[in-house]
Amino acid sequence: MQVLVIGAGVVGLAVARAAARRGHTVVVAEQAGAIGTGISSRNSEVIHAGMYYPTGSLRARHCVAGRRMLYDFCVSHGVAHRKYGKLIVAADDAELGKIESIAAQGRENDVEGLELIGGNAARALEPELSCIGALHSPETGVIDGHGFMLALRGELEDAGGAIAFNTPVTGAALKSGQWRVAFGGSEAGTACFDAMVNCAGLGAQALARAIDGYPGSRVPRLVLAKGNYFSYAGRPVFSRLIYPTPMPGGLGVHVTLDLAGRMRFGPDVEWIEHEDYDVDPARADLFYARIRRYWPALRDSMLAPDYAGIRPKLTGKGEPQADFMLDTPAEHGVSRLVQMFGIESPGLTSSLSLAEAAVDSLDGSMPHAAQKYRHQT
Numbered sequence: 541m542q543v544l545v546i547g548a549g550v551v552g553l554a555v556a557r558a559a560a561r562r563g564h565t566v567v568v569a570e571q572a573g574a575i576g577t578g579i580s581s582r583n584s585e586v587i588h589a590g591m592y593y594p595t596g597s598l599r600a601r602h603c604v605a606g607r608r609m610l611y612d613f614c615v616s617h618g619v620a621h622r623k624y625g626k627l628i629v630a631a632d633d634a635e636l637g638k639i640e641s642i643a644a645q646g647r648e649n650d651v652e653g654l655e656l657i658g659g660n661a662a663r664a665l666e667p668e669l670s671c672i673g674a675l676h677s678p679e680t681g682v683i684d685g686h687g688f689m690l691a692l693r694g695e696l697e698d699a700g701g702a703i704a705f706n707t708p709v710t711g712a713a714l715k716s717g718q719w720r721v722a723f724g725g726s727e728a729g730t731a732c733f734d735a736m737v738n739c740a741g742l743g744a745q746a747l748a749r750a751i752d753g754y755p756g757s758r759v760p761r762l763v764l765a766k767g768n769y770f771s772y773a774g775r776p777v778f779s780r781l782i783y784p785t786p787m788p789g790g791l792g793v794h795v796t797l798d799l800a801g802r803m804r805f806g807p808d809v810e811w812i813e814h815e816d817y818d819v820d821p822a823r824a825d826l827f828y829a830r831i832r833r834y835w836p837a838l839r840d841s842m843l844a845p846d847y848a849g850i851r852p853k854l855t856g857k858g859e860p861q862a863d864f865m866l867d868t869p870a871e872h873g874v875s876r877l878v879q880m881f882g883i884e885s886p887g888l889t890s891s892l893s894l895a896e897a898a899v900d901s902l903d904g905s906m907p908h909a910a911q912k913y914r915h916q917t
């Protein structure tokens with residue numbers, strides 16, 4: 541098939557690579573001038589283990605399978621990554637209950653190696669920590685997200701695929717069994733494809749509404765939840781990722797490490813109406829208060845506004861968390877069209893598994909390759 545993938549973020553690139561490796565002719569249309577300029581370059585670059593999400597949800601399944609695929613991919617393709625491990629820490633009895641339920645959820649989700657440890661054991665691992673207990677996840681790590689996307693692009697191009705930059709898709713309609721797609725940009729025009737996959741991130745809903753034949757009533761609402769980060773000016777004091785218990789809408793202001801071991805903090809959750817990536821320095825007060833619950837020795841003036849990313853959520857403040865939405869021909873009845881909505885965290889971790897599922901649903905081929913990465917333990 542001639543397959544059009546819309547969006548050259550990590551999900552679009554993974555889908556395009558998977559389709560090209562199955563022998564399809566693949567074009568990626570990207571409205572920006574480079575790969576990974578959207579959500580994919582504004583995240584924590586954490587390879588999540590998969591313990592937070594309800595068992596059987598797409599987030600749980602694709603996170604666990606995707607994580608295993610991603611570590612294998614990093615090794616085989618020389619993508620920089622480090623399995624730092626992570627501690628989710630409890631500051632009081634109520635939070636102890638929360639980490640116990642996260643541990644139980646994780647075990648149900650088939651996450652390997654989870655271990656509940658006491659405060660002293662946690663401090664033996666990370667002496668600066670203040671907590672009464674912690675959940676240790678040895679499978680959590682960090683990846684060079686851009687390096688990963690470059691490797692995906694390389695494999696896509698090796699398999700004959702191509703990316704058209706500065707090429708926004710403005711609409712599509714089914715004509716005689718093919719998708720007739722309209723492109724904007726300096727070389728605006730139309731082209732026909734057998735199949736189409738919408739991986740447009742924050743633009744997915746707008747694009748879906750411009751697809752003639754796809755029921756508008758299926759397009760979910762888009763809720764923007766900004767995540768702000770603050771950098772840390774001093775020498776790193778932790779050698780693992782440190783997370784508090786999750787907060788509504790996010791995983792809590794945590795310590796992430798880059799591949800050089802430098803610490804940064806975030807993301808928080810700020811519900812916004814319009815895309816905006818400025819980090820308000822006044823949010824530092826909130827960061828100091830949250831971080832000092834698990835790291836009391838954090839000194840004043842050590843945090844500086846860094847960057848922000850926006851989660852493409854499907855539900856808003858106070859509402860239950862939504863799952864990823866992979867709307868395939870089996871669900872919506874329109875042939876050879878896959879729409880991906882709400883691919884927030886852990887979308888980077890899940891990307892390789894999501895990609896196989898998307899391509900499976902286009903060509904109805906073999907059960908997807910991610911199967912073998914499930915139930916590995």
Ligand SMILES: Cc1cc2nc3c(=O)[nH]c(=O)nc-3n(C[C@H](O)[C@H](O)[C@H](O)COP(=O)(O)OP(=O)(O)OC[C@H]3O[C@@H](n4cnc5c(N)ncnc54)[C@H](O)[C@@H]3O)c2cc1C
Nearest residue numbers: 547549551571578579580583584586709741743767887889
């Ligand atoms: C603050 C934050 C922290 C996160 N942390 C993690 C983490 O630690 N680990 C993890 O696994 N996940 C994390 N995530 C989630 C992860 O970053 C995303 O799930 C993933 O990057 C989504 O990739 P994408 O390809 O769907 O979207 P994007 O990267 O946004 O790509 C979509 C692309 O589509 C293009 N586009 C849009 N509309 C059109 C159009 N009409 N025509 C052509 N092109 C179009 C855009 O320009 C963009 O390049 C985090 C997300 C956020 C916001």
